[in-house]
Amino acid sequence: MVYVVIISEEIWTLLSYGGEKMNGRLLSISSVLMFLILASTAASAAQCTKIGSGSEPAIDANNIVWVSGGAVHVFDLASKKDATINSSAASHPAISGSILVWHDESTGVPRLTLYDHESRARSYITKGVDHDSVPAISGSRIVWSANSCVYMYDVSTSTQTGIAAGNNPDIYGSKISYEYASAKNTSQIYVYDLTTKKSIDVSQYGDNMFSHIYGDKVIWSDFYTRLGNIRMYDLATRQQTEVTTGDDMTGYDTGGSTDIHGNNIVYLKHNDLADMDSGDVYLYDIATGKSIQLSSGNTAQTPVISDNIVVWSDCGSIYVTFLTGVHA
Template sequence: MKGKLLLISSIFIFLVLVSTVASTTQFTKIGSGSEPTIDASNVVWTNNGNIHVYNLTTKEDVIINSSVAFHPAISGNKLVWYDESTGVPKLAVYDLKTGARSDVTEDVDSYSVPAIYGNRIVWSANSGVYMRDISTSTQTRIADGNSPDIYDDMISYESGSAEDTPQIYVYNITTKQAVDVSQYGDNLASHICDDKVIWSDFYTRLGNIRMYDIAANQQIEVTTGDDMTGYDTGGSIDIDGDRIVYLKHNDLGSTDSGDVYVYNITTEKSKQLSSGNSAQTPVVSGNVVAWSDSGSIHIMSLETQV
């Protein structure tokens, strides 16, 4: 009997070790830092105030010196980040092909977090949403609001007065019209891609993720549940194509870290990608997911995932 128990224990330990090795080989560490963002073949992040640009094809890591850089965003060869290297809040715009750099200082405050699509940059400052066309140097105040994101000619953002709970709006650049897509209050961290808008709902679902299909004029619950364990949360969500990545907290003490999950909009199924409850800021582009974990930048291919 003791021999059988020893054999079973040995098999269990072996399986645990194999599982651990398998899980750790699923992702690759590509550098050190935080706040990763991704577009096509480039992963961008910050480390010690500098910007890193890692090419997934060549595996080359290019460092752009900027002593106080935060919140990078990338679209094609255009890169933008929040910069305080001179002590004055500004947005730095950088062309990866030419190395040309310019700064946006008008209507930028210490809470400005940029997003970019093509030649258009959006951000918020002093409770206003702004858009700048890099190619024409034209800047416009879009609406009252915060935390904008942009895709093609659509801008999503959060807006609400002191008397009203925040709502998620989508602004059409061509028609100059905004539509409330959230239907509930206390919504945060919207992201937009194609005709889908996602956000975290803290009004009824403790941070669970909702999605609005603009084409179908329909709202969908991506994650569900209203208990106080394992709830999904807020600022760290992203969408590209039919995939959504997000963090799930495993304990109530976590506020900005958890495990990375990917949700497939077509199959309506989720899969856990990381463990340890220490991941932060997951992002997705095509078949690649990136996130930070304890000062390291990790990437994972989704070709064999959901």
């Protein structure tokens, strides 16, 4: 990547003569060079816009949700309006169409709240929910885990089903990805097909966690030899790919903060062992096998993606960037 920096006549004079007084202040060559370095660093990150305050964003099409102070926010990118849904202890929101779901402990007892942001109807899932239940949703189907068991709830039929032993599920269409570790093995990634009612092991080796699924692609974080490098399995071709290859000396890719949509994967690259929950947001293009940096500062968290929109939280703020014209 090449950066073009426009240098004014005054700055060029400083570079040529080793320092001049500008507005009564002395600028050295070193300070000017530092300015140019910072300018090129800033240029490496895509343009982003702050749309609100909070954390744990999720996105579906033009709707972005997040939590702030225990309440849920729904932001419409088209109208730029932010609607607040009352709750005192909401976390981990997810959205598909008009349906929202989040983990809720406002009563002191863990449950999942279902909310239709068009009709404003609210209901709850209480069976098979614990303090660590994090929901995911695709269409009318919601998945989560509790006490090392994966559950699914179909909003259209109001039915709940136990899927398999495991944790941290995700869902796309009729397929559910999740992790499971037997007494003798490290955690593996499985995909359950609701049509065939069968599971297959797509990771096959390593110590794997935090899977996400979209279409025929499954991604997860491999903790076997490194701290969370991303691997991807193609259900159609039955091929596995190592998406990121960072090691203990060059940065940590990526822990559990990943997401996938279409041909793109977003993830965090960690640069500080003291804070493995934060980093810089990167975009990986499955077609080209290349990554590009979207944020700077090493303080971003929980990036998510839908179509050409990437959202993340950073120091209590929610940011969005559009991928139009951005290529890895």
